Amino acid sequence: MNTAVMAGEFLFNCYGFDLRFRTSVSAFVEPALVFLRHFQTDVAQGGSVLTIQFEEVASRAEVPVTRSVGSKVLFSGEQPSLGDTMRPLWHCEIVQDGNRLIADFHEQGVLVIDGARNLVEGYFVRPDTMHPDVCTSFFHFALSELLKRNGLYTVHATALEYQGRGVLISGYSGQGKTTSFLSLLRSGFLYLSDDYPLLRDRGTQMELLAFPMKIDVTDRTIEFFPELHNAAPGILQQGICKKFFQAEDLYADSIGSSCTPTMIMFPHVVDMPHSCLEPLPKIRALEALIPQGLLVYDQAVARREFQALSKLVQQGDCYRLHFGQDVLDLPTLIRPLLDARSAA
Numbered sequence: 001m002n003t004a005v006m007a008g009e010f011l012f013n014c015y016g017f018d019l020r021f022r023t024s025v026s027a028f029v030e031p032a033l034v035f036l037r038h039f040q041t042d043v044a045q046g047g048s049v050l051t052i053q054f055e056e057v058a059s060r061a062e063v064p065v066t067r068s069v070g071s072k073v074l075f076s077g078e079q080p081s082l083g084d085t086m087r088p089l090w091h092c093e094i095v096q097d098g099n100r101l102i103a104d105f106h107e108q109g110v111l112v113i114d115g116a117r118n119l120v121e122g123y124f125v126r127p128d129t130m131h132p133d134v135c136t137s138f139f140h141f142a143l144s145e146l147l148k149r150n151g152l153y154t155v156h157a158t159a160l161e162y163q164g165r166g167v168l169i170s171g172y173s174g175q176g177k178t179t180s181f182l183s184l185l186r187s188g189f190l191y192l193s194d195d196y197p198l199l200r201d202r203g204t205q206m207e208l209l210a211f212p213m214k215i216d217v218t219d220r221t222i223e224f225f226p227e228l229h230n231a232a233p234g235i236l237q238q239g240i241c242k243k244f245f246q247a248e249d250l251y252a253d254s255i256g257s258s259c260t261p262t263m264i265m266f267p268h269v270v271d272m273p274h275s276c277l278e279p280l281p282k283i284r285a286l287e288a289l290i291p292q293g294l295l296v297y298d299q300a301v302a303r304r305e306f307q308a309l310s311k312l313v314q315q316g317d318c319y320r321l322h323f324g325q326d327v328l329d330l331p332t333l334i335r336p337l338l339d340a341r342s343a344a
Contacts, residue, residue, distance in 0.1 A: 012039040016047040023054040027127040031135040054122040071097040115149040156292040159197035160189040161256035166208035176267040176323040187331040190256030191247040208261040216242040265321045272324040285318035
């Protein structure tokens with residue numbers, strides 16, 4: 001894709017919200033288009049309008065953002081909110097400045113989130129030197145900040161759909177999250193997200209919404225699945241820390257849409273021949289799930305997100321997955337439980 005001629009305005013529709021992405025920076029175009037390829041549209045749907053504007057500045061000193069005297073630093077350090085592959089890469093300061101939230105990425109640039117106007121403005125230094133994954137991470141952060149202010153929350157988890165029932169697999173890197181997710185996906189489950197599915201409170205129940213992203217895999221995970229380690233050239237690509245692929249390139253017609261969340265699993269790898277599920281008390285599940293939510297700096301938004309996560313846990317069956325050596329047999333453990341919920 002020749003992004004040099006494509007800078008301008010791009011339109012997406014994300015679950016009823018019209019998203020306008022405006023940029024004069026060619027380096028941001030292809031990452032944004034790939035990231036939201038399932039949501040791009042040519043016609044506005046008439047919903048609430050969210051706007052993200054990214055511009056380039058020649059140096060950090062030229063960022064046109066100043067803080068008020070009464071601004072308050074909410075966070076300073078590594079930003080742990082954009083998935084396993086981005087965790088070591090973000091160093092930022094989050095500042096509350098009146099109605100604005102300012103995310104200062106130091107020499108990389110600044111994002112200004114204005115929730116009242118549904119607007120994010122970004123100013124970046126030398127974006128042409130950034131890895132596409134880093135460009136995507138800034139765009140994702142901006143979008144997530146707007147969505148959660150409009151009732152679409154996210155959590156660090158993989159997510160799948162099986163006959164209208166949603167499965168969330170949550171946990172930190174190295175605990176078997178993506179491997180268990182792929183074991184289910186290859187067996188006919190539908191793909192919702194590898195890292196950050198969306199949650200919406202429908203009043204009577206929570207709704208799990210697809211947010212398809214590239215699927216990041218380690219070399220260890222690749223070895224478990226023949227279709228991965230025998231993949232044709234070009235299917236697996238190298239990211240910053242891991243290899244990745246698009247779900248539709250290996251699993252035809254695998255993209256789901258929305259469903260009712262029914263099961264939440266927290267995996268950890270064990271040295272056992274067979275996997276097993278241990279029912280997890282809902283209070284323990286909520287304690288494990290809360291750290292997997294995006295950091296929320298607005299108190300009103302934080303309360304609503306906590307209520308959404310609490311409702312999610314109450315609605316679903318919660319388990320600790322002791323993930324053994326029978327990686328490819330995981331569907332035979334999960335399907336009967338989902339079938340039983342459907343029959344109830």
